[in-house]
Amino acid sequence: QVPSISSTNCKVRISDAKDNAPSDESDQFFSIQPEPSIKIITPNGGEVWSAGTSKEIRWTSENVANVKIEYTIDGGANWFTIVNSTPSIGYYTWTNIPNVNSLQCKIRISDASDGNPFAISSSNFTITNQIVQTIKIISPNGGEVWREKQTKTISWDSKGVNKVNIDFTINNGLSWTSIVKDLPSTGSYEWQIPANLNSSQCKVRISDADDNDPSDESNSPFSILVTPEISKIIYPYSGASIIAGESIVIRWESKGIRKVKIEYNKNNINVPSDWFTLVDSVDNTGSYTTSFKYDPNSSSYVIRISATDGSASLMSGSFYVTPPPTITILQPNGKEQWLVSKQNASTSDINNYHPYEIKWESTHVSKVKIEWSTNGGGSWHVVPGADSTESDGSFLWAPGRLESIRPDSSDNCLIRISSLAGPSDVSDRPFSIHESKKIRVTRPNNGEDFYPPDDLLNPKASDKWPMLIEWQSYAVSNVNIYYSLDNGITWSTLTTNYQSTGAFSWDFVFGALADSRISSQGLIKIVDATDNKIWDVNDVPFYLNIKKVSGKVLESQQQKVNLKK
Incomplete structure (x- = not known):
């Protein structure tokens, strides 16, 4: 049996079966060709071809020179010739397909010389003369x-x-x-x-x-x-006021844009060099956080948001950048002495309760909250009526008049003024709040001995001897000062309406006591110049020794002993 190969270089060799000699082979090459075959590609089942049209019949073949092509419309019972012989090149255009209407059509392709080999469509296809939609x-x-x-x-x-x-x-x-x-x-x-x-x-x-x-x-x-578009800049809107240095969120609406560039201008929008970049490229999330600096020469700004590819842009209306708001407390700002008012929740005029004026300065602040503390800022309480008051620089407060928690007597009081805009200030140093006015004589107060200085051991009647009087006071502005050398039986005036600074130098004139040169019953009385019910006298009388001395000057320790009564 000839093997199933394809070659044009074939030969046959014959030799003795015992020892291969003698032997002989074909003088020249001969060919072995593959077995002829045909395979239909289309129509091979399921196609719908319209009558009167032209369609391409396709196939593959081996060792077939020309083919005959036929068709059937009844499943193979009868065959009709399309072409008797055409080169087997793999395709043939069937023109003017017959005017039939059948679902049982097939194609048969066979060797034109003897009918073998041949191939038939695997399944039926359709030829229709109906209108095909x-x-x-x-x-x-x-x-x-x-x-x-x-x-x-x-x-x-x-x-x-x-x-x-x-x-x-x-x-x-x-x-x-x-x-x-x-x-x-x-x-x-x-x-x-x-x-x-x-x-x-x-x-x-x-x-x-x-x-x-x-x-x-x-x-x-x-x-x-979507068409790239920046449809709206939500913030900053036209006319918005932005505080310099504060963080703000620029917000906008857009579509069809992946990344944006944000710029601002504070001079001339028509001059390219006057545009400054806030961010060159950022994801288009619809918001961007930034801040602006204050420029006193140009407080009006605009921003421009653009697609980085240049497909869309939008400019805002003008908005304003203002200096940061400030609050500075002027009073009480340290060492003031205020009194607690009588508690009264009525709406009568606050001036009837001797209020104190809280003073401050502010810029770009409309409303403030005022609070007080009596423990150095450890806790705070809102001043009645000042949880949101106009920032006009002044507020009258009668401590304790309306508070449910009355201020304790304290020398560690503070005032805090703040605003919703952010700034706040606290008294630089503590001040005092007490229930009532007070005066306390501190010198002389413990039976001190007062002697003239060495150069006045033999004073003349016109000589002056400075003596320092000291006291402590609270909520007292001015005082009257008196002295007595007879334990308070009689009093003499030293000064009146003297500012209550806590110290007064008494220039004692010797001539005033020409007839009584020694006293062990000295008293100092200090009285509120506006309220004589507020006063104090030293606890123990002081000694005043102005006796003229003859002889040598002793050492200071001896002098004290010898000069005592």
Whole structure:
């Protein structure tokens, strides 16, 4: 049996079966060709061909020079010749397909010389002389990039279809939305693409309006993108007032933009060099946090937000950058002495309760809150009526009049003034709040001895001897000072309406006591100049020794002993 090979270089060799000699082989080459074969490619089952049209019959073959092509319309019971002999080149165009209507059509292709080999379509195909309805989308058919609000042409080919419905999807067919219904199948439709569509999974579907059959949809998805747009700058809005140095959030609305550039201008929007970049490229999240510096020469600003690819931009209205707000407490700011008022929740005039004036300076602050503390800031309480008061620089407060928690007597009091805008200030140093006025004599107070200085051991009547009087006071502005050398039986005035600084130098004139040179019953009385009920006298009388001394000057220790009464 000739082997199943294909070659043009074949020979045969014959030799003695015992020892291979003698032997002989073919003088020249001969050929072995493959067994002739034919295989039909199309039509091979399922095709629908229309009568009167032209279709291409295709096949493959081995070792066949020419073929005969036939067809049947009854499943092979009868065969009709298409062509008796045509070169077996693998294809043949069947023109003017016969006017028949059959579902049992097949093609047979055989060697034109002897009918063998041959091949027949694997399954039936259809030849019809009926009208065949077809729809085939031309555009969009995959890969196109369209934009919202554009007008684009949907085009298709159709046969046997009078009217069509057109739908679209933006999720690759999971759901469909109607574009138009009962449209005459002219082959094209101008589609006004809806706004705000943004998808790369779009398709168009066209179907027979009568029964949705036939239908076709785009072979692959295409894209509909939103038109790049920055539609609105929300903040800063026109006329907005921004505090210099404070963090703000620029906010805007946009679509179809991946990254933006943000700039500002404070001089001339028409001069390119007057634009300064806040950020060159940032993801388009709709917000960006920044701050602005105050420029006293130009407080009016605008911003411009642009797509980094230049496809869209928008400029804001003018807004203003103001200096940072400030609050500075002027009073009480340290060492003041205030009194607690009588508690009274009535609405009568506060001036009846001897209020104190809280003073401050502020810039760019409209409302303030005023608080007090009696423990150095450990805890704070709102001054009644001052939780949100006009920042006009002054507020009258009668401590304790309306507070549910009355201020304790304290020398560690503070005032704090703050605003919602952020700034605040606290008294630089503590001041005092007490229940009542007070005066306390501290010198002389413990039976001190007062002697003239060495150069006045033999004083004349006109000589003066400075003596220091000291006291402590609270909420007393001015005082009257008196002295007595007879334990308070009689009093003499030293000074009146003297500012209560806590110290007074008494220039004692010797001549005043010409007849009584020694006293052990000295008293000092200090009285509030406006309220004589507020006063104090030293606890123990002091000694005043002005005796003239003759002889030598002793050492100071001896002198003290000898001069005592």
